Amino acid sequence: MNFEFLLIFLFHICTCVIGSELDYDGYLQLQLFHALNDDPVPNYTERGNITVTSIRTGASTIGQMGLQESQKQDLIKLAENNSKYRMKINVRSSSGSESTFLTSVPACHLLGTELEDILAIWVDGSAQPISITQISPGPCSLSSPPTNMWTTNVEVRHPDGGPTPDTASYIYKIEREKEARERGETKDNRSFIAKYWMYILPAVIFVVLSSAANPDAAGGGGGQRQ
Structure with missing residues (x-):
């Protein structure tokens, strides 16, 4: 998404x-x-x-x-x-x-x-x-x-709900920018994280959960040293 x-x-x-x-x-x-x-x-x-x-x-x-x-x-x-x-x-x-x-x-x-x-x-x-x-x-x-x-x-x-956001125009603008980037008409100046956050985030969550589930493994072999 x-x-x-x-x-x-x-x-x-x-x-x-x-x-x-x-x-x-x-x-x-x-x-x-x-x-x-x-x-x-x-x-x-x-x-x-x-x-x-x-x-x-x-x-x-x-x-x-x-x-x-x-x-x-x-x-x-x-x-x-x-x-x-x-x-x-x-x-x-x-x-x-x-x-x-x-x-x-x-x-x-x-x-x-x-x-x-x-x-x-x-x-x-x-x-x-x-x-x-x-x-x-x-x-x-x-x-x-x-x-x-x-x-x-x-x-x-009752209180006013305020103005309704024009989401349709915003979505249209995003789609046009996406198509332009795919055609190479617009250079994507976003950072690496902004571009690939949807791939980085699951990997980070996986590492954190794995570390929490195996606390002994995180300590390595140092526990055997006197």
């Missing part, structure tokens, strides 16, 4: 292993807490629960409590002060790991979308959450929303 083709083969094996991790499916349980105060230390109260039943597809079930009238007024006050609506999210994965994430959006954006937001859950290759971001694009508003109920969409986002 040509050395270049061996490298390509190993690269594809690594790529397949990484890709297989992204096919792992599991679930996530999220506990949502929000802070409607404007103090430096947030006073978190329960907002609801979300269960992502399939990390691969993003399917989820959502149960949230509506805002009480006093809470809605607190949200409006946050918007008037140009303050943030803050969330704390406790997550438990199907593997049993637990983690906590903090996120926030301008309070006026939630009023502008009538309490509609998006929770973007970023997971790594082993389907573990690494970031959760609350998104509410607005527009900004200071008016009281016509509803007390949250409308939340959940998006599970």
